[in-house]
Amino acid sequence: MSFVPKRCTSDAASNEQNLNQLPPTYMYSVIFKDIVLEINDDDAKSIKALETYCKKQNIPDAEINELKSKYHQKSPVWWYTCEMFLYGMLNCGLRSLDMEAMSKLGFFIRSLHLQLKQLHQQQSANFKKSFTVYRGQGMTKEDFQNLLDSKGGLLSFNNFLSTSMEPKVAMEFVERTMKKNPDVV
Template sequence: MVLRISIGNKTKDTTKTSSESTKQVTTTTATSTAAHSSSSLRSGEMKIMQNFLLIWFDGNIDKNHKDFQDYFTELRNIVSTFEKFNDVNRCAEYLRRIEFEKVFLIVSGTLNKDILPLVHDMIQIDTIFFLTRDKNRYKQLEKKWSKVQIVSASVNSICKRLNKAVRECDHNVVPVSFVPKRTSMETTFDQFELSFIYSILIKEIILETKEDDTKCMKDLVAYCSQQNISESQLKHFQRKYHRKSPIWWYTYECFLFSMLNKAVCSMDLECMSKLGFFIRNLNRQLEQLHKEQSNAYKKRITVYRGQELNKEEFEDLINMKDGLLTFNNFFRLVQNNM
């Protein structure tokens, strides 16, 4: 999709929860920039199916202990790629080999503070969750280390924090590109990057393909199972898919949104083909809603979306005032900026 850029005051993103999804303005798009993706860290490893992964570091970690298994089960419902380490150097080395995804790091145990100086400033690290039963004792770490969050050592507490971090990461990872304003106010294809044209072609192929949804769903579940997506989520998806709308599933907190977001941003054709039936269903529902609601919006409406930009991206945005913004994803927008 191509949008006209206007520069205004900073706004707070207030995307609503899944129960309010019918009130959201969601648009399907095509982009100018395909994000990079490191499909695996070593030859033969499974793909990282989301824009992030989870690492748990504990010097005395016991993978077979019931408490850890309880954590593992719940956390795997949020992040599909979950690694465990009990050696500081091996953990740091693993982190260095991650190229494009963001990392959520859980730190606990006797060696918890030893790892912070080694990994805190790594660009791969998004958030470090410092797990403890005595939050006051380690509160000063949040002041010393900006990426550290002190979290109570309970499954509910860490899942709540991780869910929030995951949503923010997925929201901010969508790549955008800018096309300068033309004095003639006309835009030709030679202004866009080749990746933008490529993404349009891929989009058209997916939307025009005719396949049986039942077979496609079975293929998707089998594919996700091979990529270590949570079995409980896959079973839930199979049982409930036809009972809910595509927009509901897109806004629901499960593997589907993150997986689609990663596939589209990185132009992962294999994954996009597996998700093709869902992309078509979602696009079809959006077109139907647009048709039904178009009469209610005779005048132009303003919608908002907040997204983090690095310094270079922000400078590009400022310089491209009144230019065009291109991206290749479904966007969740709101009609107020509060």
Template sequence: MNTLVNFCRQKNIPEIQINLLQSNYHEESPVWWYTKPMFLYGMLNRALRTLDMEGMTKLGFFIRSLHRQLEQLHQKQSANFQTAFTVYRGQGLSKEDFQNLFDSK
């Protein structure tokens, strides 16, 4: 945790958010922290998207905890489903971008 806290201070994360994470981290789940509107979501996604090894290393304990919780949730929830199902991911487009995409085909 101290490594991440120091890294956050170097990245100019608001001190109030750093203190909140540091003092309350073990009171909530990793998924809760990941979805909380603060810096963790953006910092983690940016590090993964850009293959920032320093960022991933500093977030390592959080990545492990998040992965562990997601595995547990998957095992728990997959027991309720007998057949596979498809999940889709959407992306919003402006009307202009949609029209340009449509016209290009």
């Protein structure tokens, strides 16, 4: 997550000096997104490269084999939400800007982005008025302070956001996260 202070987003902030003050992680994530969405790799070749990477990361063979054998039978959103290594590896790689992980998952990032874009186009006509979604997010005290300090500015997320229309779902996620790691707020 990148925090862009309000002073960098004002009308007067469009000059080059203020753009140079944007957080480097924000700039890297924008550049990466542009690149990964333009590259059109062969899925079979990309899955093979991901398999090699996953073995180095000690991902269970059963999960790797399931992805290899059934990847085209399911949608990218299905793979992202199923309980296996993809969700964690993808979000960890995007949050930490781990270039190796992101490059191995580039084909999947592109496919997931395109499916979400398509779903948005299909479903946006059904929603005539805005609605609220909820997200539970654990963060370090430092990140929380940065969030408070950038009030009125912009937030840039380096990952896909899972949300719910039910506040209870988001709260349950927060509770689980805080039990696992008491240092998060």
